[in-house]
Amino acid sequence: MRDYLKFLYRVWRLSFQGSWKFYVWMTLCSVVSLIGLNAYAKQFVDGLSTTGLVDQVAWGAYIANFTFLVGLAAAAVMLVIPAYIYRDEKMHEVVLFGEMMAIAVIVMCLLFVTVDLGHPERFLHMIPPFGKLNWPGSILSWDVIVLNGYLLLNLHIVGYLMYTKYMGRKPTRMFYVPFVFIAIIWAISIHTVTAFLYVGLPGRPFWNHAIVAPRFLASAFTAGPALLIITFQFIRKFLHYHIGDEPIFTLRKIVVVSMIINVFLLACELFAEFYSDTYHVAAAKYLYFGLHGHSALVPWIWTAVGLNFVGLVLLISPLSLRLPWLNLACALAFVGIWIEKGMGLIVPGFVPTPLGQVVEYAPTLNETLVCFGIWGFGALVYSWMLRVAVLILRGTLKAPANEPVFPPSTTILQIKQAP
Amino acid sequence: MDTNGQPKTIEEAVQPLSRRTFLKGAGMAMAGMAGLVAALKPLMQLESGQITLADLLKTHYSELTPEKYVAVVKELEDRTEKDYGKRPRISDTKPIEGVEFAYALNLSKCIGCRKCAHACLAENNQSRESDDDINMSYIRVLELNKGSINVEASDHYYEPESVPQEDKYYMPVQCHQCRESPCTKACPVQATWQEPDGVVVVDYNWCIGCRYCMAACPYDARRFNFSKPKLTADQMNPNQGYLSNRVRPVGVVEKCTFCLHRTREGKYPACLEVCPVGARVFGDITDPDSEINYILKNKRVYVLKEDVGTVPRFYYFFD
Numbered sequence: 043m044r045d046y047l048k049f050l051y052r053v054w055r056l057s058f059q060g061s062w063k064f065y066v067w068m069t070l071c072s073v074v075s076l077i078g079l080n081a082y083a084k085q086f087v088d089g090l091s092t093t094g095l096v097d098q099v100a101w102g103a104y105i106a107n108f109t110f111l112v113g114l115a116a117a118a119v120m121l122v123i124p125a126y127i128y129r130d131e132k133m134h135e136v137v138l139f140g141e142m143m144a145i146a147v148i149v150m151c152l153l154f155v156t157v158d159l160g161h162p163e164r165f166l167h168m169i170p171p172f173g174k175l176n177w178p179g180s181i182l183s184w185d186v187i188v189l190n191g192y193l194l195l196n197l198h199i200v201g202y203l204m205y206t207k208y209m210g211r212k213p214t215r216m217f218y219v220p221f222v223f224i225a226i227i228w229a230i231s232i233h234t235v236t237a238f239l240y241v242g243l244p245g246r247p248f249w250n251h252a253i254v255a256p257r258f259l260a261s262a263f264t265a266g267p268a269l270l271i272i273t274f275q276f277i278r279k280f281l282h283y284h285i286g287d288e289p290i291f292t293l294r295k296i297v298v299v300s301m302i303i304n305v306f307l308l309a310c311e312l313f314a315e316f317y318s319d320t321y322h323v324a325a326a327k328y329l330y331f332g333l334h335g336h337s338a339l340v341p342w343i344w345t346a347v348g349l350n351f352v353g354l355v356l357l358i359s360p361l362s363l364r365l366p367w368l369n370l371a372c373a374l375a376f377v378g379i380w381i382e383k384g385m386g387l388i389v390p391g392f393v394p395t396p397l398g399q400v401v402e403y404a405p406t407l408n409e410t411l412v413c414f415g416i417w418g419f420g421a422l423v424y425s426w427m428l429r430v431a432v433l434i435l436r437g438t439l440k441a442p443a444n445e446p447v448f449p450p451s452t453t454i455l456q457i458k459q460a461p
Numbered sequence: 462m463d464t465n466g467q468p469k470t471i472e473e474a475v476q477p478l479s480r481r482t483f484l485k486g487a488g489m490a491m492a493g494m495a496g497l498v499a500a501l502k503p504l505m506q507l508e509s510g511q512i513t514l515a516d517l518l519k520t521h522y523s524e525l526t527p528e529k530y531v532a533v534v535k536e537l538e539d540r541t542e543k544d545y546g547k548r549p550r551i552s553d554t555k556p557i558e559g560v561e562f563a564y565a566l567n568l569s570k571c572i573g574c575r576k577c578a579h580a581c582l583a584e585n586n587q588s589r590e591s592d593d594d595i596n597m598s599y600i601r602v603l604e605l606n607k608g609s610i611n612v613e614a615s616d617h618y619y620e621p622e623s624v625p626q627e628d629k630y631y632m633p634v635q636c637h638q639c640r641e642s643p644c645t646k647a648c649p650v651q652a653t654w655q656e657p658d659g660v661v662v663v664d665y666n667w668c669i670g671c672r673y674c675m676a677a678c679p680y681d682a683r684r685f686n687f688s689k690p691k692l693t694a695d696q697m698n699p700n701q702g703y704l705s706n707r708v709r710p711v712g713v714v715e716k717c718t719f720c721l722h723r724t725r726e727g728k729y730p731a732c733l734e735v736c737p738v739g740a741r742v743f744g745d746i747t748d749p750d751s752e753i754n755y756i757l758k759n760k761r762v763y764v765l766k767e768d769v770g771t772v773p774r775f776y777y778f779f780d
Contacts, residue, residue, distance in 0.1 A: 073496070076496045080500040086503075087506045089689065089711040090712065097596075097683070097685055101676060155671075158672075159670050159671055160669065160712025160713055160714075161670045164650075164667070164670075167669055168649060174521055174650055180647055180648055182648075182649035183649045186649065243643065243647075243677050244679065245680075245769055246679075391676070397603060398603070398612045398613035398617075399617050
């Protein structure tokens with residue numbers, strides 16, 4: 043226990059130490075988070091009227107980002123499966139970075155849900171025995187359970203492995219391997235349940251398709267590994283932790299296959315909507331072509347289509363065997379999916395309304411700042427976790443008993459490997 | 462330490478604890494705190510008493526003891542009087558045993574005058590910018606083209622010189638008090654439920670404002686308080702029900718309750734009373750001699766969005 047508190051204290055102290063680049067980045071993230079917090083404080087005082095939401099479009103940018111991010115969190119499983127099921131040694135070395143991303147992203151998800159609530163201070167109403175969670179009836183109650191469960195699972199796995207590494211002990215398999223396997227199934231469940239939030243509403247024909255859940259998974263397994271590919275290169279460049287090209291190209295294979303499935307499923311959905319051309323096509327028409335002269339989302343969705351298309355072509359071409367092209371393809375796919383699965387999924391669910399009204403929604407500045415704030419905070423949390431994790435994984439930060447010592451006038455940049 | 466060439470731990474190697482680093486650290490901490498305080502500054506605008514400890518420890522309607530109920534109602538009446546300048550009387554009329562309400566609307570008679578939508582507003586204390594602002598009314602009147610019943614081609618904002626227009630017909634839509642209600646199923650905290658008489662209510666003290674029920678509703682029947690309700694003392698109806706028309710706090714969902722504070726006392730809903738053409742029929746569906754039962758048995762009855770499987774207690778019929 044004493045060792046553990048000491049460990050936490052040292053991690054805390056080291057969190058504020060680093061090169062000037064580290065300071066600049068962390069300050070930037072903090073400033074963005076604080077601007078978001080400021081915007082949220084305004085919303086807390088004035089109510090959700092500070093957003094662009096109205097009765098007819100009850101969910102917007104917050105829930106859109108939430109939906110996208112649940113997928114990103116679930117995608118950590120694409121590192122875990124090769125590492126633990128196929129016993130890929132190279133993936134095993136980086137799997138923790140994926141699980142840490144899941145933690146940071148779930149934190150962002152929970153924040154996005156919280157800022158969307160009219161009464162965030164009533165969150166206890168969801169937690170038995172104080173509250174009355176409507177389980178198993180409400181899919182939202184399932185989502186509360188699976189998201190928090192996934193957060194706890196990953197906190198345990200990452201925390202346990204980091205601490206044993208710090209203490210210089212070999213981790214006991216029984217204490218983490220079962221949780222890793224539970225987390226694999228759990229990861230699929232968080233995104234499936236989040237899809238069911240929408241699928242389970244018969245009054246919203248745009249969402250009421252069985253294909254939404256598989257599409258969610260396919261797009262998540264594209265966007266998540268795409269972000270990891272880019273993150274790994276940041277880690278090796280700025281945190282001086284060696285990650286070979288093998289994990290990156292294993293992820294590339296995953297991204298390519300997922301992206302093909304994702305685009306295929308999208309095409310299936312568009313066919314069903316537009317070929318049958320029932321009156322349920324109105325929402326899709328609004329999204330892609332505009333409805334009754336309202337077309338706020340049209341430029342966005344065609345941007346997403348373009349990004350996804352170029353991303354797909356780059357990914358399946360041999361060009362993406364070179365890192366700069368691969369990075370470009372990943373970035374395009376990431377943004378494309380963010381648009382399509384965020385605003386492109388949520389807003390048309392409400393337009394037109396079940397009574398045929400077309401009311402357009404656009405986020406306000408304040409709402410946008412809150413979104414940026416949460417992304418900034420997520421980046422802050424993830425950067426911090428990576429920074430500390432790299433020190434532990436390299437053996438630089440160890441329990442006092444077997445602590446390495448450094449010659450005088452060492453700087454953080456020189457501490458690349460433990461002496 | 463490093464001046465005499467001793468080895469050091471990582472913390473010392475990276476940043477030896479000296480006066481300079483201490484000041485730097487203190488400066489960073491100060492800057493961070495200042496940033497945090499500046500970010501939270503808008504919270505200063507919260508009126509004192511706007512959020513109290515009691516707000517954080519609310520009790521669900523089903524768990525209110527009689528004593529607690531009295532205390533909660535007194536607090537609500539006090540606060541409403543303070544905020545809106547008029548003291549309401551909040552009641553909690555229970556459902557009448559063995560009664561199940563149902564509503565039917567005669568589409569052949571409705572002339573689209575929107576008197577029901579306005580009467581709803583006068584009765585139910587919804588927020589409004591002006592007397593004519595019926596955005597928060599629980600009733601939306603749709604103007605449809607004769608020859609079709611496709612609501613997606615309807616007009617909500619029709620403003621002709623006079624109604625009814627020759628080539629149009631009109632369809633008021635409000636909460637259908639569904640037997641298979643998707644909204645109550647969706648609520649994550651059981652803040653909305655069906656009462657024994659079939660009315661779907663919201664506990665405004667329990668709703669967390671997630672708006673999942675609004676996403677679930679196929680009739681666009683629910684309204685959300687995006688800001689604190691705007692209501693003058695003149696506009697306020699002081700006869701209020703705990704589960705129906707009491708003035709809502711910001712950030713919760715509200716909806717039509719068939720005016721349960723009236724109908725459970727034997728009166729008609731406000732929208733029925735005001736209808737100039739007698740298009741609305743309301744009553745107890747379990748009473749074989751009721752008018753509503755006669756209509757359901759003998760008229761050509763239409764259920765809106767029957768395909769969604771909500772099995773409403775609200776019907777449309779034609780002469």
